[in-house]
Amino acid sequence: MELKTSAHVDTFPREQLPPADQWPRLLLDDLPGPAYPDRLNCGVELLNGTIERFGADRPAFRTGSGELWTYGELRAQVGRIAHVLTSDLGVVPGNRVLLRGPTTPHLAACWLAVMKAGGVAVTVLATQRPHELAEVCSLARISHALCDIRSAEDLVKAEVPGLRITTYGGGGPQDLQRLAAARPALYPAVATSADDVALIAFTSGTTGRPKGCMHFHRDVLAVADTFARHVLKPRPDDVFAGSPPLGFTFGLGGLVIFPLRAGASALLLERSGPRQLLPALARHRVSVLFTAPTAYRTMLDELDRYDISALRRCVSAGENLPAATWHAWHERTGLRLINGIGATELLHIFVSAADGAARPGTTGVAVPGWQARVVDRAGHPVPDGEPGLLAVRGPVGCRYLADERQSEYVRDGWNITGDTYLRDGDGYFTYVARADDMIISSGYNIAGPEVEDALLRHPDVLEAAVVGRPDAERGQVVVAHVVLREGAVREAEPLREFVKSELSPHKCPREVVFAESLPRTGTGKLQRFRLE
Structure with missing residues (x-):
């Protein structure tokens, strides 16, 4: 696919794209939504475009303490920050700008300002340590950083050569908010190309070095115009909330891109564990929730204490959603969890199902605008009912930042996610395991999930x-690591007998290890490789 003329002055992002023959096939001609023009700035579309449709006085972002930003106020603050980026800090289109801090309207405004200024946002987790930050900065050749003062210490300790760090929330003379206050609210956004790189999202790097996934301005809108528009179906009066941070593309979509594209608002919580979510859902009348399966299960115990009657859409992703959790949530709330699988490489969810189309125990079907199939290791489709690798393609595709692993993820024009799946005759996909998580014991294939x-x-x-x-x-033998409810007796044999009553005996764990918690990444994904 031939790229459009770039607006980037710093040409590093486009130069680091993989060769064209290693790209997946992109499905852009028959998208179930608007066609994208050659010149497109997603920050303009998410703010100016939404204000043109719905007005500037609508709420855009809320905080747990009750602070409210309207769309008009958000646009003004984004314009001021963009002026600081370009006039005070010397950012030119194509420069990479690292963003770091708790989930707040200020962090989201910084992301939108980078979009409008034609920069490339690299949003990292507030929990990442100095060596991790140094590696990200080195790989993406990051020159500037906007950082919450509370998250600045580790970034300073990373000692990245030439990195210019500008903090916000500290109140000093060079504080971003103070600099922005002296700048005009109107900012003439850079006329980026639809396929100029807008962001680089790094995988969590649980095995090997992290991979930078490069996404275009067009991609940002495409995930909203496919999954959000046709599966989630948001309304302008919705209030979004969730646990994933903005450094996780699950959170960036669910808390910034999707609500802004729909003219809705988002509650941005600095602390968003399951026990912080429930009171926030009740207090702020949240209607759309994004979190992981474990959080839904944890919240079940305390549902009776809170009024969550405003909740109407609950999205589960990040890891496999067990059928037991789906049924338990539906039984207690009457709400059908929207299961989905996404990937950092593809920005957001591409297989899902909602409402009456949801089938517990399955992930769903290909989202409108996407195609999915199950293939063998040679890339050939396998018959329905047989396990194989999940292969997908759509309007967004994997483009690693100068990484030889591109040829592993993209094969014959398809993105190979690394998940083992089954597809049934109705086109529903059922998760089996990560391709490298299959346990083979005495000749039996046993899926840990x-x-x-x-x-x-x-x-x-x-x-x-x-x-x-x-x-x-x-x-291999099967080993189960288990966290029990408070007060439960730590006895392995009753759990083993229970599993035997549920599954074939060869799938029963040979050993049960009791733990206080399970190791997870900063984005909430289970780190099975740390267990033995």
């Missing part, structure tokens, strides 16, 4: 992670 699902049906089990441990006799 299936055993986890069974354990989670036990009333005393809060969390479960199942892994294979090397064994001289069987090749």
Whole structure:
């Protein structure tokens, strides 16, 4: 695909795109939404375009303390920050700008300002340590950073050569907010190309070095115009909230892109664990929620204490949603969880189902605008009902930042996600395991998530992670790491007998390890590789 003329002065992002013959096939001609012009700035569309449709006085962002930003106020603050970027800090189109801090309207405004200024946003987690930050800055050749003063220490300790750090929230003379206050509210946005790089999202890097996933201005709108528009179906009066941080593309979509594209508002919480979410949902009358399966299960115990009657859409992603959790949430709330699978490489969700189309235990069907199939390791489609690798393509595709692993993820024009799936005759996809998480014991293929699902049906089990441990006799044996409810007795045999009553005996864990918590990444994903 031939790229449009770039507006970037700093040409590094486009130069680091993989060769054209390593790109996946992009499905842009028959999108179930608006066509995108050659010149497109997603920051302009998410703010100016939405204000033209719905007005400037609508609420855009809310905070847990009750602070409210209207669309007009947000646009003014974004314009002022964009002026600081270009006039005070010397950012030119194409420069990478690192963003770091808790989830607040200020962080979201910085992201939008980078979009309008034609920069490339690299939003990282507030929990990342100095060596991780240094590696990201090196890979993306980051020159500037906008950082919440509370998250600045580790960024300073990273000692990135030439990095100019501008903090906000500290009140000093060079504080971003103070600099912005002296700048005009109107900012003439850079007329970026639809396929200019807008952001680089780094994978969590649980194995090997992190991979930078490069996404265009067009991509930002495409995920809103496919999954959000046709599956989530947001309304302008919706209030969004969720647990994923903005450094996680699940959070960027669910808390910034999707609500702004729909003219809705988002509640941005600095602390968003399950026990912080429930009171916030009740107090702010949240109607659309984005979080992980574990959070939904954890919240079940305290649902009766809070009025969540405003809630109408609940999206689950980040890891497999067990059928037991889907049924428990539906039984208690009457709401059908919207399961979905997305990837940093593809920006957001591409297989999902909602409302009457949802089938517990399955992920769903290909989202309108996307195609999905199950293939063998040679890339050939397998018959329905047989396990294989999930392959997808759509308006967004994997484009790693100068990384040889591009050829592993993209094969024959398809994005290979690394997940083992089954597809049935109706086109529904069912998660089996990560391709490298399959446990092979005495010749049996055992999917850890299936055993986890069974354990989670036990009333005393809060969390479960199942892994294979090397064994001289069987090749591998199944080991279950379990977190129990408070007060439950730590006895392995009753849990083993329960699993035997739910699944074939060969899938029963040989060993049960009791834990206080399970290791997770900053984005909430289970780190099975840390268990043994």
